[in-house]
Amino acid sequence: MSFQPNIVAFLCNWCSYTGADLAGTSRLKYAANIRVIRVMCSGRVEPTFVLKAFQEGADGVLICGCHPGDCHYHEGNYKCLRRYHLLEKYIEQLGMDKKRIHLEWISASEGKQFAELADDFTKQITELGPCKVKEVMENIKE
Amino acid sequence: MEETRIGVYVCWCGTNIAKMVDVEDVAREAGKLPNVAIAKDYKYMCSDPGQDLIIKDIKEHNLDRIVVSACSPRIHELTFRKALENAGLNPYMFEMANIREHDSWVHTDRAEATAKAKALISGAINRVKWHESLEKRSVDVHPATLIIGGGISGISAALEIADSGKKVFLIEKTDALGGTAAKLDLTFPYMYSAQQMIQPKIKKTNNHEHVEVLYNSELKDLSGYIGNFEAEVNQNGKEIKIEFGNIIVATGLKSFDPSVIDNYGYGKFSNVVTSLEFEEMLLSGNILTKEGREPEHIAIIHCVGSRNQDFHEYCSRNCCMTALKYSNQISSALPNSNIYQAYADMRAFGKGCEELYTKTSRKNVIFLMFDQKKGMPTIKKASLKDNFEMLIEMDEKLSGESVEVPADLVILMVGVEKQEKAKEIGQTVGISLCGNSFYIEKHPKLDPVATTTDGVYVVGSCQSPKDIPDSISQANAAAARILATINKGSVTVEVTTAEVNEDMCCGCQTCISVCPYTAISFDEEKKVSIVNEVLCKGCGTCGSACPTGAIKSKHFTDQQILSQIEGLMFKSFELQEV
Numbered sequence: 001m002s003f004q005p006n007i008v009a010f011l012c013n014w015c016s017y018t019g020a021d022l023a024g025t026s027r028l029k030y031a032a033n034i035r036v037i038r039v040m041c042s043g044r045v046e047p048t049f050v051l052k053a054f055q056e057g058a059d060g061v062l063i064c065g066c067h068p069g070d071c072h073y074h075e076g077n078y079k080c081l082r083r084y085h086l087l088e089k090y091i092e093q094l095g096m097d098k099k100r101i102h103l104e105w106i107s108a109s110e111g112k113q114f115a116e117l118a119d120d121f122t123k124q125i126t127e128l129g130p131c132k133v134k135e136v137m138e139n140i141k142e
Numbered sequence: 143m144e145e146t147r148i149g150v151y152v153c154w155c156g157t158n159i160a161k162m163v164d165v166e167d168v169a170r171e172a173g174k175l176p177n178v179a180i181a182k183d184y185k186y187m188c189s190d191p192g193q194d195l196i197i198k199d200i201k202e203h204n205l206d207r208i209v210v211s212a213c214s215p216r217i218h219e220l221t222f223r224k225a226l227e228n229a230g231l232n233p234y235m236f237e238m239a240n241i242r243e244h245d246s247w248v249h250t251d252r253a254e255a256t257a258k259a260k261a262l263i264s265g266a267i268n269r270v271k272w273h274e275s276l277e278k279r280s281v282d283v284h285p286a287t288l289i290i291g292g293g294i295s296g297i298s299a300a301l302e303i304a305d306s307g308k309k310v311f312l313i314e315k316t317d318a319l320g321g322t323a324a325k326l327d328l329t330f331p332y333m334y335s336a337q338q339m340i341q342p343k344i345k346k347t348n349n350h351e352h353v354e355v356l357y358n359s360e361l362k363d364l365s366g367y368i369g370n371f372e373a374e375v376n377q378n379g380k381e382i383k384i385e386f387g388n389i390i391v392a393t394g395l396k397s398f399d400p401s402v403i404d405n406y407g408y409g410k411f412s413n414v415v416t417s418l419e420f421e422e423m424l425l426s427g428n429i430l431t432k433e434g435r436e437p438e439h440i441a442i443i444h445c446v447g448s449r450n451q452d453f454h455e456y457c458s459r460n461c462c463m464t465a466l467k468y469s470n471q472i473s474s475a476l477p478n479s480n481i482y483q484a485y486a487d488m489r490a491f492g493k494g495c496e497e498l499y500t501k502t503s504r505k506n507v508i509f510l511m512f513d514q515k516k517g518m519p520t521i522k523k524a525s526l527k528d529n530f531e532m533l534i535e536m537d538e539k540l541s542g543e544s545v546e547v548p549a550d551l552v553i554l555m556v557g558v559e560k561q562e563k564a565k566e567i568g569q570t571v572g573i574s575l576c577g578n579s580f581y582i583e584k585h586p587k588l589d590p591v592a593t594t595t596d597g598v599y600v601v602g603s604c605q606s607p608k609d610i611p612d613s614i615s616q617a618n619a620a621a622a623r624i625l626a627t628i629n630k631g632s633v634t635v636e637v638t639t640a641e642v643n644e645d646m647c648c649g650c651q652t653c654i655s656v657c658p659y660t661a662i663s664f665d666e667e668k669k670v671s672i673v674n675e676v677l678c679k680g681c682g683t684c685g686s687a688c689p690t691g692a693i694k695s696k697h698f699t700d701q702q703i704l705s706q707i708e709g710l711m712f713k714s715f716e717l718q719e720v
Contacts, residue, residue: 024243044682
């Protein structure tokens with residue numbers, strides 16, 4: 001069977017989670033690899049969460065928040081963006097491809113965009129192949 | 143953690159979930175997970191028997207945490223939290239796995255969707271293990287209400303609230319109340335005079351002892367939360383501060399500008415007018431061309447800017463019936479005129495509307511259908527020898543023929559769109575716009591009046607194109623909701639705020655710099671940060687910035703989320719096993 005990546009997606013409650021719900025109510029179809037974790041704000045997404053996902057076997061991590069200016073908490077998405085850039089660097093320093101993480105703004109009305117993003121990101125991660133972090137970590141333990 | 147007893151319930155949602163997810167298999171597998179005391183599947187978990195099942199099991203099997211895997215928590219999280227409460231459990235000992243919107247509705251392979259459902263439920267089970275009891279918090283409600291926009295919706299809501307003796311601040315950007323409805327002559331389908339309906343309401347609003355109308359005013363800034371808002375309003379350059387407990391946004395609509403459609407020559411031909419310009423003509427009592435002549439041929443073109451991918455995809459809702467109203471008004475005023483309706487689809491839903499269509503179609507009105515996708519009608523100047531001014535060329539859909547329609551006056555049924563400042567106002571009060579730039583309600587079916595920001599309601603055409611009765615219904619609904627909270631005197635608010643563990647806080651004050659609500663202050667004596675729970679809205683930004691892990695986002699703790707991640711990966715994508 002061909003490689004099926006595991007993708008963890010952190011979605012903010014107000015815009016992106018609602019956007020993903022809209023993809024559902026609109027019955028849009030997308031790849032089944034994405035598993036969503038709801039946070040109140042993309043600003044809540046700690047780099048630790050992303051690293052934990054890789055450690056547990058994720059092949060890619062997606063973070064979605066409200067568009068700039070639309071954040072339910074005014075500016076949590078900007079804080080997320082700042083952290084994201086640092087996280088990209090950090091991930092590269094760990095020897096991982098920074099394409100394994102992705103930040104995107106999805107509004108509550110962008111169900112279609114969410115479905116497309118889910119497919120595009122799944123494709124991108126499939127092309128990158130399995131992430132070895134979990135395997136390496138387990139070898140270290142042994 | 144060993145003693146934790148979790149109940150897991152997998153919903154079929156009729157066939158909505160069960161068709162794509164093997165719910166029985168999912169429940170069986172979930173039952174094998176650690177700490178799961180009981181796992182069941184049921185047709186409709188949200189139904190009364192579904193909820194009773196949970197309540198009964200909690201008592202009989204001594205469950206202390208519940209996972210329901212069903213639809214989006216945005217729909218039924220509160221329903222199930224209430225069920226837990228009824229069973230004597232803290233409502234926060236609950237987690238939902240969304241296997242409908244995020245799974246069964248969006249995937250096409252039953253094996254994949256079932257595997258995903260298992261992963262999502264396993265994540266929820268892992269998370270709920272770490273849930274903690276949270277106590278409800280209530281805040282007092284300021285009895286005043288702010289209404290933004292003095293159209294028919296704003297006025298109706300204002301009167302409803304003020305008549306019960308509660309204060310209303312009504313801010314209106316222009317120097318007059320009434321909005322779009324005050325610009326109309328008669329109303330469809332019963333031909334009541336808009337003026338006779340709205341003018342007494344305007345007068346009553348202006349003279350009401352509990353309504354303070356602020357003309358030429360705009361909302362500049364808003365702070366606070368449900369029950370306790372404070373706004374800065376700019377009135378003619380003067381800053382006014384007001385306090386209130388709830389907000390109604392009733393900013394209404396703007397007419398579509400037809401000059402962007404070349405075919406119609408609006409702005410080029412003086413006798414091509416918009417529907418609102420024609421209302422002015424009707425109000426003045428004379429239907430005349432710009433040259434002061436009585437028009438012999440009058441054409442009405444539908445769907446201008448509406449139901450067209452190039453402009454607005456949605457239906458503007460009022461134009462078809464307004465166009466029929468025009469036919470009736472014109473045929474009584476100018477009985478010898480020829481009236482042409484160029485329509486794309488006749489939409490006559492609503493009380494009395496189909497009847498208006500039937501009645502109008504029996505009159506001397508020519509109905510011509512066009513296909514928006516294949517090309518709109520084109521208005522051209524008639525030749526000098528013709529005894530009419532313009533010629534409309536169109537492909538008539540039903541006959542399949544190209545026809546030419548003479549016209550001395552053309553009325554464009556312009557659609558409606560968002561107010562110019564819809565986005566800014568939305569950002570100020572904390573509500574978002576949908577893809578069509580109308581405000582998003584809390585839930586499209588179950589709560590079309592409230593918004594995702596507690597204490598903020600949307601009414602009238604700022605939420606979607608509406609006619610007068612629907613606007614008033616929604617306005618009165620919002621007023622009733624607000625009066626209910628004012629009468630109660632207090633509302634319960636989310637308790638998922640941040641909390642500082644003083645023993646772990648190193649006093650770096652990073653949290654203070656990232657908090658968007660200035661809800662965190664520094665205790666100089668103890669050298670630690672302190673969260674003001676009333677100001678905190680629970681975004682969790684401080685929690686993710688804290689270097690020592692001293693700040694906990696209640697109900698979104700590190701432990702809960704990290705554990706959920708572990709759960710999600712419990713069984714990686716091993717499809718072969720399904």
